[in-house]
Amino acid sequence: MSRELKVDLCVIGAGSGGLSVAAGAVQMGASVVLIEAGEMGGDCLNYGCVPSKALLAAGKHARAMSSGAEFGVAPVAPEVNFAAAKEHVDRVIAGIAPHDSQERFEGLGVTVLREHARFVSDRVVEAGEVRVTARRFVIATGSRPGVPPISGLGDVDYFTNETIFGLQDRPEHLLVLGGGAIGLEMAQAHLRLGSRVTVIEAAELLGREDPDLREFVLSGLRKEGVAFREGAAASNVRHEGEGIIVTLDGGEEIRGSHLLVAAGRQPNIDDLGLEAAGIRSTKAGIEVDAGLRSSNRRVYAIGDVAGQGQFTHLAGAHAGLVVRSALFGLPVKATGLVVPRVLYTEPELAQVGLTEREAREAHGDAIEVLTADYEGNDRARTDGLTEGRIKVIVHKGKPVGAGIVGAQAGELIGLWTLAIGSKTKISTIAGMVLPYPTLSEVSKRAAGSYYTPRLFENPMVKRIVRLVQRLP
Structure with missing residues (x-):
């Protein structure tokens, strides 16, 4: 080997999770090596979240041209330049790429190696002609498309x-x-x-x-x-x-x-030398404990490769936990994270916490299901976006799950992610004062329906009201 490095932290994989760990650690004083054999930014920037949403946006503009009659706008057949749509995708990637670039991270003080990494012992990784010894390692190699065993x-x-x-x-x-x-x-x-x-x-x-x-x-x-x-x-x-x-x-x-x-998809764990480092893995990824440590206590695994979910935002959350643990020695747990997921079709579909089926399996009949349709939302009506619904699952007065399908579902699910994670009472959501007219009112409407049987369908409430009205 022509070069040897000894550092506090070695991060393998420059996707969302790995970049977050490297940036956070180096800015807090740790010496960091970041190893990436492929594209900086990983799957999300180059092949996943970013290009897919950019192409969906192009399709949305095409769709808008062929609709609009109900608004008094004559539909026309869109003339689609498919190659130009792909150029839009490329421009979006190029606009974000500098934030994830090797130059930016080297400017922060990270040593970036563009090589394949492989463990040769429990605390040494080889990357090309460089041998890296580190106090702690973070494997953030992500996942790749799975190929089913189909004949031909x-x-x-x-x-x-x-x-x-x-x-x-x-x-x-x-x-x-x-x-x-x-x-x-x-x-x-x-x-x-x-x-x-x-x-x-x-x-x-x-x-x-x-x-x-x-x-x-x-x-x-x-x-x-x-x-x-x-x-x-x-x-x-x-x-x-x-x-x-x-x-x-x-x-x-x-x-x-x-x-x-x-x-x-399948985790990227091939040819990492995991056995040499004493790191156990399965088909789902690297085995980790609640604190994201592998069977080698020096090595963490985060994001897709940790086998707990394949979401960019989950990788980012894992990164924050690992920085706290690896740099400050603080106890962390990834098992309690409340992680939403979104399908970005039109309409969008977003879910956080338990679905109704999952909630019934966990709590039986002790749950309440609250719903509200977009067609009852005034902003949805003004915009012609009435195809949608929210469903909230409540247990003991607190939301434990929420699903939304409809316009901006991915944005609206944030409120319920916070509510479930902080164990907020449904009464707090019902009592919010929101701007009118907004789609966010669909959440308040669903929360408010929790009180419909308690206030409007309760004979005792009606008797109390009548009694109070007789008072001088």
């Missing part, structure tokens, strides 16, 4: 989220294997930009989500033209001419021009 898949050209954004020519008919968040977001974006789209899901579409809420999303996508094959596993994939044919278990054949595989 390895013999055809297919896209994943890591490659689909480089496609410059609009697919005539995009076949999507997988009906989760990535699959449905890309389905709607490409449909609105002029492609035909068929989504193939072996199990249940959005099976993790509340049935009452997910149906708003699926119904909306069907109305726009997305075709679904639900409960239909692909048994074979093959090229035929210039197209691709997917054969389902029942024998149905679906022909398309392009194939996107969005059938889950």
Whole structure:
């Protein structure tokens, strides 16, 4: 080795979580090495959250041109320049990239190595020609697209989220294997930009989500033209001419021009030398305790690779906990984090805490379910956004779960994330004074419905009111 480094903290992976750890640690006085073999910014910036939302935004503008008749605006067929839409995606990435760049982190004082990292002992990592000895390590290597074991898949050209954004020519008919968040977001974006789209899901579409809420999303996508094959596993994939044919278990054949595989993800733990460092792992990722430490107490794992959820915001939360633990020796727990999730289709679908099914499994009949529809919200009516609903699950007077489907659901879920995390009473939400008219009032309306049977349907309350009115 031509170079040896001894530092306080070595971070492996320059995605959201790794960058947050490195930036926080170095600015608080620790010596830090950051190792990244791929793109700075990781999956979220380059292949995930950022480009997908940028492409959805392009599709939203196209959709707006073909709607609007109810507002007195004559619809017109959008003329979509697919390559220009992809240029928009590239510009968005380029605008954010400096914040995640090697130059910025080196300017903060981080030593950045653009190599593959591999443990050679319990406290030493090799990266190219550099040998790094550290007091603490953080593995933040994220995840990558999973490839299902489908006959013929390895013999055809297919896209994943890591490659689909480089496609410059609009697919005539995009076949999507997988009906989760990535699959449905890309389905709607490409449909609105002029492609035909068929989504193939072996199990249940959005099976993790509340049935009452997910149906708003699926119904909306069907109305726009997305075709679904639900409960239909692909048994074979093959090229035929210039197209691709997917054969389902029942024998149905679906022909398309392009194939996107969005059938889950797997942690990036290959060739990290985990055994040499005494780090245990499973197919789900690196085994960690409540404080995110691995079986090697010097090594933490955060984000996707820790097997606790695949969300950028979860990786960021993990990063904050690890900085407290590794730099200050403070006890931390990741098990109590309240983590929302959002599907960014139109309408959006957001969930935090327990769904109704999960709450009934945990608390039985001791829960109350509060709902409010967007059509009862005045701002939703002014904007023509009445397709939506909020569902709040209450246990002993406090919200334990909330799901929202509709416009800006991802923004509205923040209130309920705070309420559940801080164990706020439902009465506090019901008593808020909010600006009128806003979509946020749908949350207050749902919270207020907690008191409907207690105040308006309670005979005792009516008797008390009548008695008080007789007083002079």
